[in-house]
Amino acid sequence: MLLIDAAELTMTTGRVFAAAGSAESEAEIIAGHLVEANLKGHDSHGVGMIPSYLRNLGGGKVKPNEPGRIVSDSGSMVVYDGDRGYGQIVARAATELAIERAKANGVAVVALRNAHHIGRVGTYGELCAAAGLVSLHFVNITDQRPAVAPWRGSDGRFGTNPLCIALPGPAPDRPIIADMATSRIAMGKVRVARNKGEEVAPGTLLDAEGKPTTDPHVMYRRPRGALMTFGEHKGYALAFICEMLAGAVTGSGTMRPERQDAESVTNGMLMIVIDPSRLVDPAWLLDEIAAMSGYITASPPGPSGEPVLIPGDPERANRARRLREGVPIDEETWREIAAAARGINVLIEAPQKSA
Numbered sequence: 001m002l003l004i005d006a007a008e009l010t011m012t013t014g015r016v017f018a019a020a021g022s023a024e025s026e027a028e029i030i031a032g033h034l035v036e037a038n039l040k041g042h043d044s045h046g047v048g049m050i051p052s053y054l055r056n057l058g059g060g061k062v063k064p065n066e067p068g069r070i071v072s073d074s075g076s077m078v079v080y081d082g083d084r085g086y087g088q089i090v091a092r093a094a095t096e097l098a099i100e101r102a103k104a105n106g107v108a109v110v111a112l113r114n115a116h117h118i119g120r121v122g123t124y125g126e127l128c129a130a131a132g133l134v135s136l137h138f139v140n141i142t143d144q145r146p147a148v149a150p151w152r153g154s155d156g157r158f159g160t161n162p163l164c165i166a167l168p169g170p171a172p173d174r175p176i177i178a179d180m181a182t183s184r185i186a187m188g189k190v191r192v193a194r195n196k197g198e199e200v201a202p203g204t205l206l207d208a209e210g211k212p213t214t215d216p217h218v219m220y221r222r223p224r225g226a227l228m229t230f231g232e233h234k235g236y237a238l239a240f241i242c243e244m245l246a247g248a249v250t251g252s253g254t255m256r257p258e259r260q261d262a263e264s265v266t267n268g269m270l271m272i273v274i275d276p277s278r279l280v281d282p283a284w285l286l287d288e289i290a291a292m293s294g295y296i297t298a299s300p301p302g303p304s305g306e307p308v309l310i311p312g313d314p315e316r317a318n319r320a321r322r323l324r325e326g327v328p329i330d331e332e333t334w335r336e337i338a339a340a341a342r343g344i345n346v347l348i349e350a351p352q353k354s355a
Contacts (some may be wrong), residue, residue: 002334003326004351010035012348013047019346020057021064026089033088037120038327041318044188045120048195048333051340052265053086053117058343061143061264062086062116068093076105079251082115087267091118092127095271099131102273110271113252117265122179122315124271125166129175132282134274137164140246142253143262147219148183149226151236154210156226158255160187161242167276169310170290177312182239183227190216190227195332204228245270 013031018024038046056062066085070078078097082090094112101108118124121137128135141159150157160181169175181187184204193200199214207213208223218225229235247254252268259266276285297308322328338348 001328001330002351003328006035006039006323006327008351009038009047009327013050016050016054016341016344016346016348017064019341019344020054022086023065026065026086029092030086030088033119033123035327036123036319038329039319039322040120040122040315041322042120042122042186042188042315043192043329044186046327047329047337048188048191049117049119051336054340054343056116056264059264061262066090068112068115070097076101076107077109077111079111079113081113084114084116087115087118087265088123090115091124091267091269094269095124095127098135098271098273099128099133102128102133102275103131106275106278108271108273110273111250111252112267112269112271113250115252115267115269118267118269120179121162121164121269122166122177122312124269125164125177125179126175128273129166129168129177132168132275132277134167134276135165136272137162137166138242138245138270139163140243140252140254140268141265142247142255142259142268143264143266145224145261145263146255147187147224147227148239149206149210149228150240151229151233154206154226155208156224158239158243160227161239161246162186163238163242168286168289169312170286170293174310174316175312176289176293176310177315179311180230182229182235182242184230184235185227187219187227190219192330192333194220195336196330197332 010031014027017027017030034047063084066083068080068082068085068090071081072079080094094110098108098110121139125135139162146156146158148156148158160183162181164179166177194216200216205213205225207218207225229239243254246268250268250270253259293310299308301307341348
């Protein structure tokens with residue numbers, strides 16, 4: 001594994017996207033978002049996405065410097081078209097709009113459609129929680145081969161369909177962020193396992209014949225294997241709901257057969273953002289959140305000996321450690337990033353290996 005200083009990694013990533021045609025401000029936002037995902041332990045959504053993004057850029061599947069636009073506006077309900085802009089840009093713009101409208105109207109529903117890969121969804125929940133708001137984010141994906149099998153099924157029929165629920169936490173720097181794929185693991189984590197030469201946990205993957213396997217390579221062959229949903233039928237139900245809310249209700253489109261195999265990434269996201277001060281006294285709410293969080297985390301550790309955490313704590317612990325020690329990236333992922341950068345005439349120096 002390589003260990004790379006977060007500031008250096010952010011600067012390098014920004015340089016790549018600037019060379020690929022993004023304005024400096026856009027390159028900084030994309031780079032910051034990707035590296036922040038690495039810092040928080042979500043390497044599946046971090047700088048390892050650079051080769052995919054540049055392939056999509058070369059194929060005309062993503063448009064630099066495209067902010068997206070409002071296509072329907074009724075005050076508290078907005079449809080925002082990403083117009084194939086980088087997801088980190090258009091989803092942030094849609095989220096900032098949702099925050100503004102929720103503060104004005106008490107609640108906002110924003111349907112984001114036609115966005116390139118929006119990255120780590122927790123980022124948008126964090127923006128809402130920092131504004132003192134409660135938010136729900138439902139996401140689906142099209143323009144790829146389906147990766148996740150339905151409960152009782154044996155082949156891929158939809159994407160990893162993440163959801164995020166966020167609200168202010170027991171302290172200003174400790175928001176509650178529940179951000180998860182509805183598959184057992186995100187597809188990017190399969191890529192990371194493949195690049196590291198590791199197997200995935202049992203109960204995560206099916207091979208092309210629908211048989212359980214721990215080999216991540218089944219997701220990179222034809223015919224393709226499939227990820228399984230978490231929580232058996234319960235995770236499947238959530239994945240199904242994400243598909244309908246983010247794909248059908250937003251107008252972004254569901255993973256129908258005619259929207260598969262484009263080898264691109266299109267995300268739809270339905271955001272519901274609520275100003276809780278319209279429902280309850282803010283001071284009482286924060287006291288209630290802090291008291292209940294304290295009560296829950298005071299539960300004595302179980303057999304593992306690890307303390308009870310609230311959603312968002314693992315990411316904060318990862319971030320503190322990786323800021324201190326460096327961001328770990330496997331050598332194969334770094335090779336892929338460097339090769340993709342060379343394709344746009346950017347040379348990346350090899351970082352020092354970790355001990």
